[in-house]
Amino acid sequence: MLDRSSLNRQIMTRRTFVIGAGKLGLLFLLAGRMFYMQFIKKDEYRTLSDNNRIKMILLSPTRGQIFDSDGVIIAKNNTCFRLLLDKNGNPKYSEEINHLVEILELDDYQIDEIKRRMSKGGRRVAAIVIDCLDWNQVAVIEERKADFKSLFIDTGFERFYKSGLSTAHLIGYLGRPGTGEDEPTKLADETFKVGKGGIEKFYEEHLRGEFGFKRIEVNALGKYVRELGKSASKPGNDLYLNINAELQENALKHMNAQGCSAIVMDCTNGNIIICASTPSFDPNKFSKLSNQYWNSLINDPYKPLIDKTTKSLYPPGSVFKIITALAALEAGIDPDNKIICTGAPILGGNSFRCSRSRGHGALNMVDALKHSCNHYIYAVARQTGADKIIEVANKFGLGKPTGVDLPGELSGFVPTKQWKMEKYGTKWGVGDTLNLSIGQGFILATPMQLACLITAIASNGKLFSPKIAVGAPNYVQLDLQQSNLEIIKTALFNTMNTPGGTGYLSRLDYKSMHMAGKTGTAQVQAKKNASDDLSRDNIAWGSRNHAIFSGYAPFDNPKYAISIYFDHGGGGGRASAPIAKKIMQDVLLKYL
Template sequence: MHRSSDRSKLFSRRAAVLGGGKLVLMSALVGRMYYLQVVEAPRFKTMAEENRISIRLLPPPRGNIVDRFGEELAVNEQNYRVIITAEDTNGNPKGTLDTLGQIIEIGEKEKNKILKEIKRKRSFVPVTVRENLTWEEVAQIEVNTPDLPGSEIDVGQTRHYPKGNYSAHVLGYVASVTERDAKDDPLLELPGFRIGKSGIEKLHDLKLRGTGGTSQVEVNALGRVIQEVQRQDGEPGAEITLTLDAGLQEMVAERLGEEAAAAVVLDIHTGEVLSMASSPTYDPNAFNRGLSHKEWQNLITNPRGPLTNKAIAGQYAPGSTFKMVVALAALEKGVITPSQEIYCPGHMELGNARFHCWKRGGHGHVNMEEAHMHSCDVYFYEIAKRTGINRIHDMARRLGIGELNGIDLPGERTGLMPSRDWKLATIGAPWQGGETLITGIGQGYVLATPLQLAVMTARIVSGTKIIPHLTRKITTSDAVEVPVRTTFEPLGISQAHLKIVQRGMNAVTNIPGGTAFRSRIKEAEFAMAGKTGTAQVRRISKSERDTRVLKNDELPWELRDHALFVAFAPYNNPRYAVSVVVEHGGSGSKTAAPIARDILLEAQRRESARGELLVPTKTTPKKNEKEA
């Protein structure tokens, strides 16, 4: 009995321990279930929703670019593209591609690339076959849909430039994002997203992009989209209003034609760029749709440089257009008076070297106005020698030569304005007296861009340090941003001296015998004043001078002189400044001056037609006293 009682107690104790253990385990299980189902319920619900809901980024419409009057220069258009979904091709995506190839051109390399991408992606993910389809191509594909299983026409947006190549160098272009582009914006990860690569498109790219939207779509375990749950559109990009006059820009581009040339038109009071053209040009739409290898090779091997914006990146010896700078430096130093004459026999001696005037027999006795009028080289050799290179350098920099002018456009180059210190630091040799003479006629080391020549002219006329700009305003969905333009500071050049040079420019175009008299504007109210320039690109040997200097049309194109012309108008009430440079154009008076005349006349007529130009009282430009 005693043993039976002990066993019963032992069993009871073990049962109690076992029951207690079970109770503890059950309590822990209940507690864990409570924690997971009650306390952590919101978190697990969120995780489940995230598994079911996929958030996708939506690209916003890129902002438009318009001219000063609101005319569209860069817009968005519908982009029709054909896509293929592998799972809908009845297991034969290659067959669908082959059939598509009979409707639209698809090369073998392109087919292989598409098939490789189809294999890499899930079968229900569509793959783009071709973008920027024409309406005729879309119609043909739609008609043949029964024979094209898995194919579908999709509609997106693409960048379009309505004016084509007329403003290509100013607007720039957009292209696909590359590995070299910074990935600081999630939009850049979107397939087919494009960013600005040059020009205004690049400068204002962040503002033009806008803000991406989001689309919440329901997906299954494999990632297949079931339905869109919610959509929030982003903010479209800002609209950029430029200072350009699209009509004038078109005229300037057409006037330059296929010459390797550039032209810039400025408002001398505001610094607004009304036109900036560089030729030959290119079609920015081609970069958006994708250039073929052949098209790209044609662009980069063209000796006339269609991809270079010559207006801000072309650097040329300014030739005789630089003579106004030398005259102002000489007047400021007081080495000559406007009426003082210098004798030109056709050359000047300095040491053992002879420096020639462009006119073989010389110009005789000329004063400052006549020296501008006839573009006498000997006169400017002499006053450059009296003035010195450093004073000429300082005057040139005040007028915008040899430094960045601050244009709001990528790619501006500085040109070059030499000095004694520059030569010693750069070349390691002292400055020579003959180099001062050559600088006096805008040759030698001096280099300027067409924009700098236009700025120089505008500053000579206005007497202020005008700064050129292209952006007029930036308009977003909730604000209008106008770039701050401070009042331009005075140049510190005597107004009397500026007037002397302006009269010399007037003599060039409006007095018989002036180097550009044949290219004058005959309507007195629109009369222009200007300065011709012809810059040598080769050295003329002594033997050639002793026999006969070859004419430009007798030389290969690349050895011909550059033709330049700068001007302002109207002479009696100045508003516009223009510069024209034609590479290897020969003579500034024969090639560049007529182009500048037509541009200035068109600019004034356009403004007059809108009633914005205050046309002065008709007066005949003052004649030279000797002519009178």
């Protein structure tokens, strides 16, 4: 029989064995786990480790500059000082922001903008707090540099637009990439911006260049340790335009500030010399801190952010009578046959009158276009039929984009009989044909389309795709009889250069060069009474007729076409033709 001490020794030995075996098992388990992690899963864990330790930062390329036709810089990159926030520098960075607001004496709009940027900024890269600091702000911040551990001043670039207001819609501006942008721009740091309108957006890839990258090592807190590698970015390409900045700026001086567009196109190649829209905005203010300016633009009733040359749709008005007259000629109607205009309505009631209440008397086609006689156009439209008019309108590119190198161009609209049945469930009537014949009713066009239309007339049927940037001409030769085009040209010459023509008071006689053209007036609301004049100045601006003019010069050897659309300007001969004369004189003075 074992004594008590022997029994205790045996129990201790078993315990020692169990504990030792447990420890050995745990040791083997640990060794197995280490083998699994270090040998079997080594590639996966190396990748995870590198991802935590190594950060890849895209290096934004220097954006290409934009030049006008004289080689003058329109858009360039200026060096600026900006304030950045590194959230890793101080956990209480919000206190530093509050201190910053106090010493810079920022307004409420600026404070809200800083807070918005602060909340959106991450920890991967420093976020921009203020894009462009002035010298006084730089001095104030530098004096209190010790107070800021998460804020620091860095040098960057701001896009500067020399022409400012005059080329704002045309050139566009820069902004942060949106959700629809391509992947590289989304991964770029908060300093990177892309084109948000105009040429800047259309030629984004050309101007942007190629991204570089930098590999850096960071510690567990995400702070920079050292640079591991770098690939330089490739600068963007410069862009040269057909636009002349000087003429563009002068054009704005002649245009109405509430709403107007002016386009000048080279009749020989489709190059756009002037492409202006009012009211405008200052794209240089978009690089500043405050949202106040942006909000003022959004709330402006005259819509200054909209480029009226390509993004506004209007009735083409009496300029469309060129299409109706050509359709009649193509259908075989004799232009010398006279139709008597009495001024009275031709379809019952008070609708479809001539603009001249006492009538124009007996007119042939040339005289009818010269006087812009509705009665004559109604008569030949009924003879020609809507289908032929629509066919010719489509030939001239109405109802589809012109192909101009600007983003967001609208296509306009040319109605058809089938469309009306599908849309309204009713057949096309005579009244629809008459409305269409004078550019009213359902039809809509952009000012750029009217510029292409008049250029095609001046160039004997060449329908150009307008070119803002320098490039090879692109056009379609329209299948039209030359003799018919000559009749239209004669009518457009008489409109501007013979007494009684709707544009006679704005006739051009510069170095014996004359301008041909067609005035137009488009109603924005129906008349309540037959005697109403919706072009009067004392009518509310939004109810007043639009004023239109499309023409070209010199008449004998067409070089430049011009299209003016004056929003709610009243009559085309009274409001738009004088603007066209002034702008065309500037163009001819420079080039001829």
